[in-house]
Amino acid sequence: TDEAHARLSEFLRGLDGGFMLHDLRMVPGENRTNLVFDVVIPAGYTETKALTEKICAAAKEIDPRNECVIHYDIDYYH
DSSP: OHHHHHHHHHHHHTTTSOOEEEEEEEEEOSSOEEEEEEEEEETTOOOHHHHHHHHHHHHHHHOTTEEEEEEEEEEOOO
């Protein structure tokens, strides 16, 4: 869990969008592992579908069995 959190957080920082990952949980299954987490996005950000695809591709680089379940939180303060 720590490695996945660190690597995905680093990936998000590299996207230059003010994104932040938190509350990562791993739910292992027989053929896949669900990575369930929240991502903070700036208010007004509308490209969540493309962002989801990028994050899921990065998660699969960590382990091809990883599947993402992402909840987006909106940052209204920045």
